[in-house]
Amino acid sequence: MSTDFIQLVVGGILLGGIYGLAAFGLSITFGVLNVLNLAHGEFLMLGSLLSYGLFVGLSINPFISAILVIPVFMVLGVGFYLLLLKPIMDKPPHQLLVASILVTLGASLFIEDVTSFFWERPVTGISYSLPPIELACVVISSTRLLILLFIFALACAMQLYLKNTFVGKSIRAIVQGREGAKVVGIPISRVSALAFSIGMALAASAGAFYVTLFTVTPVMGIPLTIKYLCVVVLGGLGSIVGSVFGGLILGVAETLTAYYCGAEWSPTIAFILLILILIIKPEGLFGAKK
Amino acid sequence: MAMNSLLECREISKIFGGIEALTDVNFKVESNSITGVIGPNGAGKTTLFNIISGALHPTDGAVFFRGKKISKIGPSRVCRLGVARTYQLVRPFSSLSAIENVLIGLGFGRAAPMAKKDRVDEAVRILRMVGLEEKMNHVAESLTLVEKKHLEIARALATAPEVLLLDEVVSGLNPTEVTRTMGTIQQIRESGITIIMIEHILKVVMTLCERVMVLNYGVQIAEGPPKEVVADEAVIEAYIGRFEDAQEGFHA
């Protein structure tokens, strides 16, 4: 294999880490609420903007922003949940689907439009970089590497949290069976609100990293959410590990596509992977077959 | 050639991710009979129904209907071959009216679809048989529980089945409703349909069923006429053992 190829793969993995983090959040909210939040990408976008603002205004570096945004967006997430999601959670499945799409899509449009009004120019990436590392003839951007390590640390912390704390276990219980969890006495509404806010916070955190690499525009939210959907389906519905893995795969695929076919084709690869996995293994790489 | 039973389960096993829901279940159902399937909660009864109706594939073993293997052909085809079912937690088509629910069964569940002009009349006839004729244009969701259960029976009957799987069709009903439903079941049996019923309420099982099969933790522990089965030690042990487990849990 040529060094170019390895270089690309490595670059892709680093990109995929960011995808994985956001998809992880999406997977949690979907697992717990059984509602797909179309506004997920908006929170990533807002996290990016906040991080940018902190960097430009207060010279706070993005790694710290990534942590700072978590509590902020957890609060926002709870508010979002209480205002928009809690009222519809008890509806029968088909109505819940329609209502949730209406509500989250409407929220996305609203957030995008209002944000566009205040932020006219696309926000170019933060140029925050450390000197690159050379590792056996492959050049790695140390910024990206740090980001990836950070994300893995965050993901591990999340996993530990889910496995060991009471709240974490409650979340997993609800994912496995809502009715059963109710019977055992788990306060579904409170745990749902918390899970949702964690998901949003993770998205915002991913956004803080995102802005160091890419340009952020107010309207990028919905296409991103779609991309994360592809990641979640690729990894397996309901599998948190799967979403991270799916993110890595997408990152590599996009980087390779951009290099070999041209940058204008890379947006399509997410969808093509989605279609492929739906045909080959619909439950996803790590998903459980019925 | 030996006479085949109408429906036969041979060595049915089902494993869900490490849990053996059913282990080596063997039983036969003869034509025009009513067979009961009983057992403590979680014994695997509904799983068995899911396998017979084609909603699930058995991990091992096979289901035979009229001598033909039906385990892996899918629920649509099983229904058309003549095996219909109801659901433990009722699942009518909620926003559709009662008669539309029945029309689905009539229009799609039969081996030979009825002519269009006869369908509505037949649907009304079936609804009349279960006592839902007056509510035929009512939305399924607006019906009471006992009406929904009868609607499910009507929908299943509409597919002209030879075998009807009834999953706890009287649970949650008051004594009057139970008696009424038992009458309906008798009527169905008299019209020539073979019935297999999962049931908790012992009175119903003793009165209606000719043979009873007992499951416990996915294993078949007894089979035979109801009086025998109820007196069987293993069966008593299973029910009481569970009862004692529950008691222990209380005190622990």
Added chain:
Amino acid sequence: MNHGGKKIFYSIVLLLWAFLAALPFLGFSYGVVWVFLLVVYFTLALSYDIVGGYLGYMNLGHSTFFGLGAYTTAILLNQGFNLFSALLGALLLAAAFATVISYPLFRLRGAYFALATFGLISLIEVLTTNLRDLTGGSGGISTPPGDHTLASYYLVLAVAGVTMVLSRVVARSKFGLALFSIREDEEVAKAFGVPTTLYKGLALIISSVPASVVGGIYVWNMTYISPESVFGLEIALSPIIMAMLGGTGIMIGPLVGAVFITLVQEFLWTEVPYFHLAMYGTVLVLLGLFMPGGLVRTRWLKPVVQWLGLGEAVDYFENADAERIS
């Protein structure tokens, strides 16, 4: 009484169509352009609802068919085909696309399906932009010039009328009932013999036909097409909002929604030139929270709709007791 109600409904519809047909001669040249667009959206809303409302799978990417139909027509027109051949080609391409895409997409359910179909629009848009030789890229292409305003107006009215009939025929057919049952409980529908995979695909194909045809008429009228003009957010969402606002799953829903949105747009859009998307968003949120079933299922309109005989229960008995309006 049902029969009387139905007659009134059909009279109203016919009057409306007569009025619209006479519009060009009443001196409203601005009105014609604007009504043309409205009728296009209405047809899209109606055809969307066959999958989104009857089948219960929210195909947010419905406008993909519109765009594909438009591009196919544009390309064929430029090759010298006449309008009807071009429209036929557009229809066939969209239907073929629907057939192919239904296989993987219908393995998704609920919100996943909605989101994936929404993503389909961007995918096709990117594809269209990249296949420059065929489609002229992001700059778009022009079709043979000419003033087709009047002809396309009547053509689109005709297509809309046919689509209304189609929608009603499907809703009252055995096929339509099967679609409803899939929406209510797909697993149980399958258990009772409904050929779910086949019917889902068929529903998608049927919905693609009116969408692609109006796409073709649209481009014939505009004599210009670009990826942005046919794959944009407005044309993707407006029809769906109309359908949902009025009421999905029932033929009269999109009609009510179209009228309502038109009135609101006329008054609101001109008064407040900003925040259009945000207003759309707010409407969606309010709809979702308070009336996901749409206007026709609210306390005020429901009796009217039932009286007009449009509750979709079997037309067997005269009495409309608790008649279904799903």
